[in-house]
Amino acid sequence: MAVEINGKNFVIEPRQNVLANQQCQYFRDFDDVALTRDESKCIGCGLCRTACLQYNNLGVPVETKVGDCTYFRPEGKLKVSESNCTRCGQCVMVCPTGALHEKENIEDVKMALADPDKIVVAQTAPSSRVSLAESFGGEPGEILEGQMVAALKKLGFDYVFDVNLGADFTTVEEAYDLKDRLEDGTTPLFTSCCPARVKYIEDFHSDLIGNITSVRSPQQCLGVLINTYFAEKLKLDYKKIIVVSIMPCVAKKFESRREGEDKSGYWDVDWVLTTREFIKMVKEAKIDLRNIEPAEFDAPLGQASGAGAIYGASGGVMESAIRTFADIFHGEKIEKIDYEEFRGMEGIKKATLNIGSKGAPFGGGQDLRVAVATGLANAEKIIDEIRNGQKYDYVEVMACPGGCVGGGGQPKPQTLAVINKRREALYKIDKNLPIRKAHENPIVQQVYKEFLGCAGSELAQKYLHTNYNVRQARICQT
Ligand code: SF4
Ligand code: SF4
Structure with a gap:
């Protein structure tokens, strides 16, 4: 074999x-x-x-x-x-x-579901919905979003929210971080949403920790908003809320228990189940996933933009951030949405960007130089280049092949061909959504208006950023 x-x-x-x-x-x-x-x-x-x-x-x-x-x-x-x-x-x-x-957490989740005193909330990653079908006789890339939500409801979850929305918050905060750093001259900015990559930098390149964006990952952003904004809005006791992530990722379990990931007062994410663990629960409950009547994500944290969907693909985090950054930078809506240069299965992708139709002078005629790497071996090559004087403004790294669609918690067996089909499905989801830029998502705008204030506000810093690199607040533009 x-x-x-x-x-x-x-x-x-x-x-x-x-x-x-x-x-x-x-x-x-x-x-x-x-x-x-x-x-x-x-x-x-x-x-x-x-x-x-x-x-x-x-x-x-x-x-x-x-x-x-x-x-x-x-x-x-x-x-x-x-x-x-x-x-x-x-x-x-x-x-x-x-x-x-x-490390399986199925029994922990079952205990929470069986406790009548607990309010159990699921939040689902972009990549799980495009891989689930493989374990139920379907094809890689078959989209089972509504079926996944329905299955979670059937398992007893009280609310089901979308981590793609968490990604929209990460995007908005990170786009401002990029703008600040270009102005400060403190690029390159490194993405932070892959905890394996963050740990790699901490372990092997600690002098570059300050280059990692302080913005929290999508699961942590949504986790804290469930425990704060959502709890306050529905007048729920946040101490009774149990947040369970469904993730394509093993490292997200590690991320959820990192120091400082309890900004609501308790762990912002209580348990993380891999896609495989979720599949195990669905099979145990004898739910026919591909034939169950689809259900919709719950309000108020269930609507995401297409930018949130593509977070699961290598290059997707960068594309999402650039869609928002371009509008913020020019102070108006830029028509361009698709950035093909960040897409695909290559281990390293590089580009020098012209944003929209306006050209791309950044502070003194400088272009935006970006790099996307999958696998830490490829990340190391980019870091070597940086140490040898190559200039980058923005660098995305995901540890797994093709990004989270090829994550360590996804169904087995996993080949590059399988991962590619899952990846294509995420871009299909993006293309079919009416809102494709994170800052245009009405839920994002509502949460800033009702709760956080502005991107980078004191409250946004408290809840949506980690402690290692606090950035300045800025004027409200979302
Ligand atoms: S831990 Fe698993 S993959 Fe590693 S040597 Fe043992 S059997 Fe092989
Ligand atoms: S790339 Fe892999 S380790 Fe990193 S967040 Fe995605 S699934 Fe997790």
Whole structure:
């Protein structure tokens, strides 16, 4: 049997049967918030190391001999939490035995759903809705948005909101961050919505932490708004609200427990389920996902722009931010919406931008120089260029192949062809939506008007930004 890693086939070669060999001493690590590692299931194939090298050029799992057996331990240590693992989860995608696995939170979510005192709110990532069908006899890229919402309602969730809306808030705040930094001369600005990439910078390039935007990721932005804006609007006790994210991502579990991700007073996101965990719950409940009557996201946090939808694809975060940035920069609506230069499955995409029909002089005739990378190995190449004097203004990095559509929490098996079909589906969703720019989303405008004030306001800083790089408030333009 073979498994595809980064477009190449690798044969699974079992080297051991740990449970059948009395000489094998094995360790089980269930401490980490995102990943579990059970050496009793490890056949020593080494594919986890191959994936880590292929995508991230890291090779965190290191071949380690213990007695008669060979394990792939995180840098020779026993625990994932003690290592430089970014939690991208690409090792989980290729591990043939489940020795590496996301830390499951299904039972935690079921307990919340069974508690009559709790208000359980789901928020769903863009990429899950285009991959779910694969586990129910459908094709990659089949869009099951309404069916996903209906299934969550059937499972007992009280409200279902859309993380694509969280992405719209990230976009608006980040577009202003980009504008500020161009004016300050403090580019390049790095996107922050991939927690694996953030951890990579923290671990390996700490001198560049200040370049990461302070804007929180879509799941954290929407999580805090559910606990604050939504709770206040419906006069709910936020302490009773349990926010559950459905994510294509393993690292989002790690992100939700980072220091400072409790700006509402409790964790802004209580539990993260991968797409696979959600599928497990749907199957257990015997819900026929492809044939269930579709339902709509709930008000008031259920309407997103097309810009929010494409966050799941490599280049999508940048395209969303540039759509908004172009309008803010020129102080008027720019006709151009589609930025083909950021799209596609290439590992690195670069462009020098002319925004709209007006040309692109930025503070002294400078163009906007951008780069998009997928996989941390490609990110490293961009960082090398920056260190060697290459100028970039805005850099997007997603750790997983093709972006979150190829995330470590998505259905298996995952090939580049499968990921590409999911990616195309996100652009289809975007194209068919009436609102395709984040700042034009009426819900975004309403939340700023009723609650946050302006982009970058004191309240926006408090709730929509992280602590490592506080930016100035600016005049209200949304
Ligand atoms: S953890 Fe999984 S992928 Fe890694 S060597 Fe063991 S069986 Fe293979
Ligand atoms: S690319 Fe997306 S799925 Fe992969 S680690 Fe980053 S946020 Fe998670």
